[in-house]
Amino acid sequence: MFEIKHTLCPSCSVGCGINVILDDGVVVGTFPYKRHPVNEGKNCLNGRNSIKSIDECVESDASVLKDVVKKLESCENDKVTVVFSGNNSNEDLDSIKSFCESKGYQILSYADNLRKFDTSVSYDDIENASNVFVIGNILYENPLIGRRIVHAKENGAKIYVNDDLENSPTANIADEFSSKSVKEFLEINDANFDDESIILFNKVDSFEDLDLFESTNSKILPVYSKSNTKGALKLVEAISKENAVELLNDTEVLLVFNDDIVNYIDFDFKSISTVISFSPYKNDTTEISDFVVPIKSWLESDGSFTNSADLTQEFSSVYESSQNMGIDEIINKINGEME
Amino acid sequence: MSDEIKIVGLLCNWCCYGGADTAGTARMQYPPNVRIIRVMCSGRINPSMIFKAFEEGADGVFVGGCHIGDCHYDAGNYKWSRRAKIVQDIIEEFGIEKERFRFEWISASEGEKFQRTMDEFHKTLSKLGPLELE
Amino acid sequence: MSYVLAKSKDDAILEAGECGGAVTSIFKYLLDNGIVDGVLALRPEDDIYDGVPTLITDSQDLISTAGSYHCAPTMIGNIIQKYFSDKKIAVSVKPCDIRSIDELIKRHKIDPEKIYTVGLNCGGTVSPIVGRKMIDLFYDINPDDVVSEEIDKGQFIVELADGSEKGVKIHDLEQEGYGRRNNCQRCDVKIPRKANIACGNWGAEDGWTFIEINDDKGQELIDAAKKEGFIETKNPSEQSIEARSKVENIMIKMSKKVQNAKFGDAEAMDAWNRCIACYACRDICPICWCHENCELNKSYFKDDINIPPSPIAFQGVRLSHMSFSCIDCGQCDDVCPMDIPVSLIFDKLQKKYCDRTGYVAGVSDDIKPPLYSPDKVEL
Numbered sequence: 001m002f003e004i005k006h007t008l009c010p011s012c013s014v015g016c017g018i019n020v021i022l023d024d025g026v027v028v029g030t031f032p033y034k035r036h037p038v039n040e041g042k043n044c045l046n047g048r049n050s051i052k053s054i055d056e057c058v059e060s061d062a063s064v065l066k067d068v069v070k071k072l073e074s075c076e077n078d079k080v081t082v083v084f085s086g087n088n089s090n091e092d093l094d095s096i097k098s099f100c101e102s103k104g105y106q107i108l109s110y111a112d113n114l115r116k117f118d119t120s121v122s123y124d125d126i127e128n129a130s131n132v133f134v135i136g137n138i139l140y141e142n143p144l145i146g147r148r149i150v151h152a153k154e155n156g157a158k159i160y161v162n163d164d165l166e167n168s169p170t171a172n173i174a175d176e177f178s179s180k181s182v183k184e185f186l187e188i189n190d191a192n193f194d195d196e197s198i199i200l201f202n203k204v205d206s207f208e209d210l211d212l213f214e215s216t217n218s219k220i221l222p223v224y225s226k227s228n229t230k231g232a233l234k235l236v237e238a239i240s241k242e243n244a245v246e247l248l249n250d251t252e253v254l255l256v257f258n259d260d261i262v263n264y265i266d267f268d269f270k271s272i273s274t275v276i277s278f279s280p281y282k283n284d285t286t287e288i289s290d291f292v293v294p295i296k297s298w299l300e301s302d303g304s305f306t307n308s309a310d311l312t313q314e315f316s317s318v319y320e321s322s323q324n325m326g327i328d329e330i331i332n333k334i335n336g337e338m339e
Numbered sequence: 340m341s342d343e344i345k346i347v348g349l350l351c352n353w354c355c356y357g358g359a360d361t362a363g364t365a366r367m368q369y370p371p372n373v374r375i376i377r378v379m380c381s382g383r384i385n386p387s388m389i390f391k392a393f394e395e396g397a398d399g400v401f402v403g404g405c406h407i408g409d410c411h412y413d414a415g416n417y418k419w420s421r422r423a424k425i426v427q428d429i430i431e432e433f434g435i436e437k438e439r440f441r442f443e444w445i446s447a448s449e450g451e452k453f454q455r456t457m458d459e460f461h462k463t464l465s466k467l468g469p470l471e472l473e
Numbered sequence: 474m475s476y477v478l479a480k481s482k483d484d485a486i487l488e489a490g491e492c493g494g495a496v497t498s499i500f501k502y503l504l505d506n507g508i509v510d511g512v513l514a515l516r517p518e519d520d521i522y523d524g525v526p527t528l529i530t531d532s533q534d535l536i537s538t539a540g541s542y543h544c545a546p547t548m549i550g551n552i553i554q555k556y557f558s559d560k561k562i563a564v565s566v567k568p569c570d571i572r573s574i575d576e577l578i579k580r581h582k583i584d585p586e587k588i589y590t591v592g593l594n595c596g597g598t599v600s601p602i603v604g605r606k607m608i609d610l611f612y613d614i615n616p617d618d619v620v621s622e623e624i625d626k627g628q629f630i631v632e633l634a635d636g637s638e639k640g641v642k643i644h645d646l647e648q649e650g651y652g653r654r655n656n657c658q659r660c661d662v663k664i665p666r667k668a669n670i671a672c673g674n675w676g677a678e679d680g681w682t683f684i685e686i687n688d689d690k691g692q693e694l695i696d697a698a699k700k701e702g703f704i705e706t707k708n709p710s711e712q713s714i715e716a717r718s719k720v721e722n723i724m725i726k727m728s729k730k731v732q733n734a735k736f737g738d739a740e741a742m743d744a745w746n747r748c749i750a751c752y753a754c755r756d757i758c759p760i761c762w763c764h765e766n767c768e769l770n771k772s773y774f775k776d777d778i779n780i781p782p783s784p785i786a787f788q789g790v791r792l793s794h795m796s797f798s799c800i801d802c803g804q805c806d807d808v809c810p811m812d813i814p815v816s817l818i819f820d821k822l823q824k825k826y827c828d829r830t831g832y833v834a835g836v837s838d839d840i841k842p843p844l845y846s847p848d849k850v851e852l
Contacts (some may be wrong), residue, residue, distance in 0.1 A: 385768075385793070386789070386790070386793030387768055387774075387786075387789075387790045387793060390785045390786050390789040390790060390793070391773065391774070391786060393785055393786075394783045394785055394786040407851065413849075414847060414848075414849050417848070417849050417850065417851060418847075420851045420852075421843065421844050421846075421851070421852050422793075422844065424829065424852070425792075425793055425796070425797065425822075425826070425844070426793065428822055428825050428826070429785075429789050429792050429793060429796075429822065430785065430789075431740070432739055432740055432741075432792075432818055432821075432822070433741070433784050433785045433788075433789060434740075434741040435785065472783055472785065
């Protein structure tokens with residue numbers, strides 16, 4: 001039976017809608033979700049490829065949970081670190097957070113070396129801004145926010161871009177382009193910042209730079225790489241890359257819930273005595289993990305993501321999971337076994 | 340004639356390549372700017388080859404095939420001629436002057452026609468100057 | 474080719490369907506008699522702005538697809554090609570849908586024996602989000618309160634729950650950058666004559682559907698649906714037929730005007746400089762059925778690709794593969810994350826090709842686009 005179902009794109013924090021096509025209950029393709037207010041049916045390559053990840057299921061089964069529990073019991077609680085990832089829904093993050101708190105585990109909340117900002121900016125604000133300041137190649141990396149910058153330009157805004165790439169799509173739409181340090185870029189443009197302007201960024205040179213944004217008079221919109229980082233940061237504030245590495249140095253058991261930390265933090269993960277990964281798909285982290293527990297993917301779960309513009313959107317499962325458990329079920333099971 | 344104009348010439352094995360050979364053995368002078376690529380038939384040339392040549396820095400692309408009716412494979416040059424018109428339509432849309440792309444029917448005996456065509460094409464391209472793609 | 478007026482003999486369908494409900498009843502005939510395994514039609518999912526292609530296998534569910542959805546710019550050709558190539562189905566088609574199906578039939582990707590195509594005359598579609606914005610701005614109505622919409626007599630008309638209607642001239646909406654999608658404004662094929670039948674309200678008496686029967690299969694379909702008691706029919710008057718062709722001609726004239734005004738913009742368009750090479754335009758294109766094995770995926774085009782790619786070596790390649798078969802469905806515009814008006818250049822080149830060869834994509838009766846012809850002719 002042919003069906004088209006709505007869901008959210010999990011590939012970055014923009015919060016696009018995406019339709020998936022099912023043939024006899026199997027996901028076979030994507031279809032534009034033109035009714036969705038964030039992206040109007042447009043999805044980038046990462047978004048359309050997000051369904052392909054389900055072809056790369058992890059091979060183990062939940063029976064390894066017993067060994068996981070044994071490992072956790074044999075380790076001092078403050079030597080256990082949990083990766084608190086924006087790949088998880090708000091509901092799953094609640095479960096993970098209370099799990100950590102009840103056990104006294106360390107939480108590693110890392111958000112692209114960015115952190116939480118107490119501003120809320122809508123995507124329409126970008127289109128209506130008078131000046132748009134862009135740090136990073138946002139058109140390429142977060143195209144459906146990039147599109148709003150294109151609209152801003154069409155509406156007469158002046159676009160300032162600071163990035164290392166001179167001929168990127170983002171640089172090409174800039175009225176003024178520079179490749180300075182973030183600090184210098186913000187200093188030079190200080191006079192141009194007002195409440196009609198907006199600064200977008202998906203990276204900075206250092207964690208300390210982040211304080212500089214708050215002293216500008218502009219609206220600011222950090223764009224995170226994961227679908228629910230904004231939601232995660234509401235529960236646990238992010239730490240810098242240096243602090244993340246320090247925490248990993250002090251870790252004996254690392255629990256990774258639905259994340260690929262190996263991919264973006266430069267650290268010798270083999271030096272950690274036990275790495276346990278809960279993941280629906282294979283990734284670099286499951287490859288080096290001592291135990292891999294399969295979990296439901298977002299396509300099989302209900303939940304909500306909070307996007308970069310602070311909009312919380314619900315999604316429901318598009319098909320029934322075969323046997324995998326959700327994160328809350330797994331945590332309940334671990335809790336049950338440990339008592 | 341050591342100018343910077345770069346011409347890619349895609350020549351049919353059975354006719355135009357022979358024409359270029361005839362020009363060469365008869366020591367007819369023609370611009371050395373043309374880089375010749377021999378193909379088995381003009382009918383095997385995809386528009387994408389022309390586009391790739393322009394993208395990689397050619398200032399002009401020339402295609403030489405057999406006279407209509409003389410195709411070694413019966414109808415390859417008819418197919419090419421229909422495709423060539425699409426190539427003309429497309430390059431114009433992307434800011435490439437249509438004079439930068441030229442195709443002719445030249446037989447193996449027509450060394451002189453090959454020489455003349457190359458001279459003309461080189462002159463046209465010299466006037467246009469190097470191709471600057473956006 | 475002949476004309477007939479038809480209406481449903483089912484009261485519930487008469488109530489729910491547009492102008493006589495003949496389309497829904499014809500589908501019901503096909504399903505109830507086991508002639509097709511399913512009907513592929515649009516059904517509103519979240520609201521009327523969210524028309525989603527749905528396969529109906531039980532004729533009880535057909536009623537949920539009745540009505541018109543101008544704010545659902547979908548494309549059905551590639552769905553049939555990918556997921557229904559081995560099934561017998563009936564499908565409702567806009568002109569661009571049937572044109573894509575026709576091009577795919579020419580490419581042996583759809584078997585015409587297996588599908589019934591019920592055409593819907595089309596004055597154009599509106600993007601859902603644009604539609605909602607414009608209802609808010611020009612109608613002073615909360616878009617959520619709209620229960621149905623239609624395009625009639627040059628107006629986009631919305632209806633509220635209390636039965637009241639409000640219309641605004643499409644011309645005025647489009648002057649302000651709203652209204653129909655850009656490719657619909659250019660489209661000069663308003664009646665799907667390659668479908669078995671083409672249905673609509675143009676020239677029809679109130680409560681009846683005007684049907685143009687395009688081929689023998691369409692004639693048999695109408696005759697059988699009538700014989701089995703699903704529809705009743707009568708002959709349209711001369712005035713009806715004339716009124717319908719007048720509507721069609723006015724719309725085509727308007728489209729030609731837009732074409733002349735817009736085609737110039739395609740040349741050396743600077744929007745290509747924000748292309749992120751995401752291939753969304755190619756992957757959605759109903760004509761690009763072989764995109765899994767696309768030349769753009771070959772190492773000589775893909776491996777050292779710049780972002781943005783050089784337009785000649787990216788869109789140029791696609792243009793050379795299929796612009797002569799472009800049906801101007803505008804899906805590439807719709808899915809481009811960078812809002813590049815991709816279809817403009819494809820449509821322009823198909824029109825150029827047509828000027829030279831007479832071939833209109835998805836409309837001409839030639840077996841193949843002449844580019845593929847083995848004939849010894851220069852064009």
